[in-house]
Amino acid sequence: MYNINILYIGQVRDAQKKIIQLGYDLTLFSKRIDFATSEEFYEHDINTPYINVVLFSNNADAGEYAQVAKVLHMIRKFDAVICFNDHMQDIAIQISNQLCLPYSISKETLDKCFDKGKMRKALSLRDLNQIKFDIVKNDTELKKSLLTFKYPCIIKPTSSSGSKGVVKLASFHECEKYLNGFYSGLYPLIVEEYIQGKEYSVETVSNGGYHAILAITEKEIDLNTFVEIGHTIPAKITKNTFLKIKNNVSKYLKILGVENGPSHTEIKIHNEEVYIIETHTRVAGDNISKLIEIATGFNIYEICVEEALGKRIIECIPEFPVYKMSASIRYLYYNGETPAVITSLCYKNAFLPGIIEINMHKKSGDIIERLAKSKDRIGYVISKSVNSGQAKRTAYEACCRIEMDYI
Numbered sequence: 421m422y423n424i425n426i427l428y429i430g431q432v433r434d435a436q437k438k439i440i441q442l443g444y445d446l447t448l449f450s451k452r453i454d455f456a457t458s459e460e461f462y463e464h465d466i467n468t469p470y471i472n473v474v475l476f477s478n479n480a481d482a483g484e485y486a487q488v489a490k491v492l493h494m495i496r497k498f499d500a501v502i503c504f505n506d507h508m509q510d511i512a513i514q515i516s517n518q519l520c521l522p523y524s525i526s527k528e529t530l531d532k533c534f535d536k537g538k539m540r541k542a543l544s545l546r547d548l549n550q551i552k553f554d555i556v557k558n559d560t561e562l563k564k565s566l567l568t569f570k571y572p573c574i575i576k577p578t579s580s581s582g583s584k585g586v587v588k589l590a591s592f593h594e595c596e597k598y599l600n601g602f603y604s605g606l607y608p609l610i611v612e613e614y615i616q617g618k619e620y621s622v623e624t625v626s627n628g629g630y631h632a633i634l635a636i637t638e639k640e641i642d643l644n645t646f647v648e649i650g651h652t653i654p655a656k657i658t659k660n661t662f663l664k665i666k667n668n669v670s671k672y673l674k675i676l677g678v679e680n681g682p683s684h685t686e687i688k689i690h691n692e693e694v695y696i697i698e699t700h701t702r703v704a705g706d707n708i709s710k711l712i713e714i715a716t717g718f719n720i721y722e723i724c725v726e727e728a729l730g731k732r733i734i735e736c737i738p739e740f741p742v743y744k745m746s747a748s749i750r751y752l753y754y755n756g757e758t759p760a761v762i763t764s765l766c767y768k769n770a771f772l773p774g775i776i777e778i779n780m781h782k783k784s785g786d787i788i789e790r791l792a793k794s795k796d797r798i799g800y801v802i803s804k805s806v807n808s809g810q811a812k813r814t815a816y817e818a819c820c821r822i823e824m825d826y827i
């Protein structure tokens with residue numbers, strides 16, 4: 421009997437589980453470093469019924485992946501190539517080209533979405549970039565550029581993630597502490613005018629240039645580091661604001677060349693204007709896919725996989741999201757001046773009514789550091805409720821009840 425055969429690149433375990441649940445065969449290509457990083461993951465990897473698992477050395481290039489894919493494709497044809505990790509998508513594109521299989525985005529689109537400078541330039545060419553920006557390659561250029569900006573302004577690496585290196589400058593004088601080494605290894609940087617307002621993300625799946633919005637997420641950001649510390653679905657916005665978001669995000673995606681597949685677009689809204697922060701051609705991280713499923717009933721991975729197989733199921737997504745529930749995630753983090761070692765971490769008192777998941781990435785004996793990037797976060801709680809305010813409060817209260825001692 422013929423079974424659909426999927427080549428999956430990267431490590432988004434919820435996506436892999438969904439593919440297997442859908443009854444499809446799955447071959448996994450993974451970078452060694454991403455594969456079995458803890459005992460819990462090892463267990464998962466051993467027990468998951470993959471058809472094949474190929475572990476590539478950490479520095480294998482896209483050509484090596486493509487060659488192995490070609491051999492497996494000769495033995496048994498793949499029906500689709502799927503990838504939800506930013507840093508593996510260029511490999512997925514090259515493999516798809518080699519196997520003559522379609523992939524949701526082109527290399528050109530990936531580059532524009534991955535590089536915040538290219539993204540701003542592309543928007544500027546179509547008069548859709550509303551903010552001043554500049555790209556700088558070294559400290560001298562940075563200092564010179566900062567003289568031309570109004571304050572506050574933002575400095576960030578063009579190709580980074582997890583809020584690493586994102587800095588808000590209140591005045592030109594503050595720039596001294598970010599020169600002489602702070603950004604070494606992180607250039608080129610982009611300097612941007614600071615966009616005021618509340619922050620949201622827009623979770624979409626596209627097909628043939630039509631962009632269906634599954635949900636709009638309200639974000640909570642740590643104001644010092646810009647690390648995301650919470651997300652809630654649905655965002656509290658009016659129908660009018662929703663329409664503005666839909667209109668703007670559709671324009672942005674068109675300019676960036678996103679016609680198919682998932683995207684996660686970060687925006688701010690100020691004085692009823694929608695401003696883009698960045699967009700990614702993948703499903704949102706931070707468990708937002710789980711929040712989408714709780715709130716709307718849609719599993720975004722299922723939609724993306726079925727779309728990649730040519731089934732046009734985004735037509736089932738209503739024009740205006742219909743939310744059955746609200747869901748919220750809140751992250752636990754540490755803000756001490758110096759690194760510390762966890763001596764105990766207990767969350768049994770955090771299971772308040774409405775809490776549906778608690779997951780700690782760290783355990784007793786692990787080192788914790790002051791929050792500076794997403795990876796510094798210690799763990800999270802997920803809640804659900806009939807309204808967003810309550811879901812958010814419950815997740816926050818549960819986080820406060822987590823008992824963590826450290827020295």
Ligand SMILES: Nc1ncnc2c1ncn2[C@@H]1O[C@H](COP(=O)(O)OP(=O)(O)OP(=O)(O)O)[C@@H](O)[C@H]1O
Binds near residue numbers: 574582583697698
């Ligand atoms: N021009 C800007 N104006 C205001 N805030 C900004 C601007 N650029 C970035 N930020 C803030 O910094 C955060 C991180 O920026 P950005 O998303 O570009 O970096 P990142 O490293 O890709 O982060 P992540 O991977 O967490 O999304 C944004 O979510 C936003 O809160």
Ligand SMILES: [Mg+2]
Binds near residue numbers: 686697698
């Ligand atoms: Mg971002």
